[in-house]
Amino acid sequence: MRPADLDAVPDPTARCNGITRDTVVAAPPFRDVADNVYDSLHGRVWAGHNIVDFDSVIIRDAFAEIGRPPPEPKGMVDTLPLLTHWFGPRAGDMKLASLANYFGLGKQRHRSLDDVKMNIDVVKNCATVLFLEESLRGVVPTPQNMLADATIRTQGTSDPATNRDYNELVGSHVEEMMIDTTKQMDARSSGGSSGFVELDDVSTESIEIKVVVLHRSRLRRIFHHKGAQLQLSCPGLEVRWVSTQFQPNLSIVVDIPDNLSKVLEFCDNLAQSESPEARSNSTWKPIIKRYGNATTRPTVRLKIAMTIVNGNTAMYSTQICQKDCNGVIPKLASRKVDAAELESLQGNKVDAFFSLEIYDYKAKAGILLVAKRLDVHFLRDQA
Numbered sequence: 261m262r263p264a265d266l267d268a269v270p271d272p273t274a275r276c277n278g279i280t281r282d283t284v285v286a287a288p289p290f291r292d293v294a295d296n297v298y299d300s301l302h303g304r305v306w307a308g309h310n311i312v313d314f315d316s317v318i319i320r321d322a323f324a325e326i327g328r329p330p331p332e333p334k335g336m337v338d339t340l341p342l343l344t345h346w347f348g349p350r351a352g353d354m355k356l357a358s359l360a361n362y363f364g365l366g367k368q369r370h371r372s373l374d375d376v377k378m379n380i381d382v383v384k385n386c387a388t389v390l391f392l393e394e395s396l397r398g399v400v401p402t403p404q405n406m407l408a409d410a411t412i413r414t415q416g417t418s419d420p421a422t423n424r425d426y427n428e429l430v431g432s433h434v435e436e437m438m439i440d441t442t443k444q445m446d447a448r449s450s451g452g453s454s455g456f457v458e459l460d461d462v463s464t465e466s467i468e469i470k471v472v473v474l475h476r477s478r479l480r481r482i483f484h485h486k487g488a489q490l491q492l493s494c495p496g497l498e499v500r501w502v503s504t505q506f507q508p509n510l511s512i513v514v515d516i517p518d519n520l521s522k523v524l525e526f527c528d529n530l531a532q533s534e535s536p537e538a539r540s541n542s543t544w545k546p547i548i549k550r551y552g553n554a555t556t557r558p559t560v561r562l563k564i565a566m567t568i569v570n571g572n573t574a575m576y577s578t579q580i581c582q583k584d585c586n587g588v589i590p591k592l593a594s595r596k597v598d599a600a601e602l603e604s605l606q607g608n609k610v611d612a613f614f615s616l617e618i619y620d621y622k623a624k625a626g627i628l629l630v631a632k633r634l635d636v637h638f639l640r641d642q643a
Contacts, residue, residue: 261284261287261288261289261290261292261293262284262285262286262287262288262289263284290322290325290326291326294322294323294326294328297319297331298323298328298330298331301319301331301333302331302332303331303332303333303334304333304334305333305334305335305336305337306333306335306336306337307336307337307338307339307379308337308338308339308376308379309338309339309340309355309356309375309379309382310338310340310356311336311338312336312338312340312341316333316336319331339379339382339383340354341575341577342575343359343382343383343386344575344577345575345576345577346386346390347386347389347390348577348579350362352455356368356375356378356379356382359382359386360378360381360382363381363382363385365378365381365382365385366378455488455491456491456492456493456613456632457485457490457491457492457493458492458493458494459492459493459494459517459519459520459523460519462485462492462523463485463486464522464523464526466485466486467483467484467485467490467523467526467527467530468483468484468485468530469481469482469483469484469530469531469534469618470482470484481531481534481618482617482618483527483616483618489615490527490615490616491613491614491615491616491632492520492523492613492614492615492616493611493612493613493614494516494517494520494611494612495611495635496517496609496611496637497514497515497516497609497610497611497612498514498515498607498608498609499512499513499514499605499606499607499608499609499610500513500514500515500551500559500606501513501606502602502603502605502606503561504599504602504603507599508566509563509564509566510563510564510566510576510599510602511561511562511563511564512561512562512564512602512605512610512631512634513559513560513561513562514559514560514562514610514612515557515558515559516548516557516558516559516560520560521548521558524547524548524560524616524627524629525547525548527547527616527627528546528547528548528626528627531618531626531627532544541623542620542621542623542624542625543623543624543625544625544626545624545625545626546626547560547626547627547629548560549561560629561629562612562614562629562630562631562634563628563629563630563631564576564578564602564631565577565578565630565631565632577632578631578632578633578634579632579633579634580601580633580634580636581633581634581635581636582635582636583611583635583636583637605634605636608636608637609636609637610634610635610636610637611634611635611637612631612633612634612635613631613632613633613634613635614629614630614631614632615629615630615632616628616629616630617629617630
């Protein structure tokens with residue numbers, strides 16, 4: 261459809277979906293198709309990838325611009341929080357394009373029907389891997405046996421060419437799973453910390469705040485380090501206490517070493533000097549806190565990553581992995597956090613992998629440290 265402002269259509273060389281200014285000039289404006297859109301969506305279940313925070317917002321804004329109430333869904337199935345919760349971060353940033361690339365489904369075309377089909381294929385493949393992981397937990401057959409079994413199950417039920425493609429897909433990921441299951445991984449190996457920077461590799465001179473433009477020109481400020489979003493890893497943080505009384509919000513308070521303290525203090529000062537959040541009427545909350553006198557070890561709060569689904573259901577995406585007494589972790593030993601398990605961490609040590617997020621909410625501003633993964637050291641009560 262034709263946007264009110266044709267300048268909203270960027271240079272076609274920067275687009276990956278083939279939509280150009282000439283394409284939209286002859287298209288109808290949203291006002292002319294709003295009735296059809298409303299009838300198609302109202303009272304139905306909406307499904308898609310990141311539809312809670314993106315697509316549904318666009319729909320509401322579009323109807324607001326023409327002075328009409330938006331359609332209301334009967335329910336929403338957002339595959340982004342669902343797959344983040346169940347499938348985990350193994351496919352990277354969990355964007356649809358990243359998941360499609362992980363499963364070899366080709367490039368995302370950013371066209372409605374193509375993206376819907378890709379979304380369905382991604383969910384099918386994620387479900388296949390999750391089913392196999394659960395079925396094979398504690399069992400280590402050869403990938404060849406699993407592939408042969410998959411071939412037997414699919415013979416005679418569909419096109420042979422489709423069977424071959426499916427078997428190749430299942431076989432490749434079964435093999436990957438078997439390698440992960442039989443291979444013991446050190447807690448500091450790159451496989452568990454991809455995308456996270458170790459403190460010895462951080463250069464404060466390379467830390468900057470970049471502005472990302474979101475939908476409807478909303479701005480978000482993100483810490484960058486050497487051209488990528490800054491995410492940190494730090495081993496051996498002692499959990500001072502666990503906060504579960506404000507559920508669904510969960511967090512842990514940990515003691516931090518001097519090198520992490522210096523990096524976080526730099527980020528705190530940088531955010532205060534460059535971010536409009538610091539110049540607003542909100543009270544800036546320091547990222548580091550000391551309890552007792554000034555000589556006590558500094559502490560920070562690590563927030564457990566959470567998404568609210570369907571308005572009232574909390575889904576936690578932080579992963580917990582437990583190291584054994586030798587300090588190694590079976591790759592498939594990771595699981596999602598819950599409040600009861602979190603309380604057992606008090607007094608133990610964790611290797612933390614976390615992001616830094618600038619916020620301004622309810623007259624308070626600052627930096628949130630959001631835990632993406634916690635590698636728990638051998639628990640004391642199991643020693």
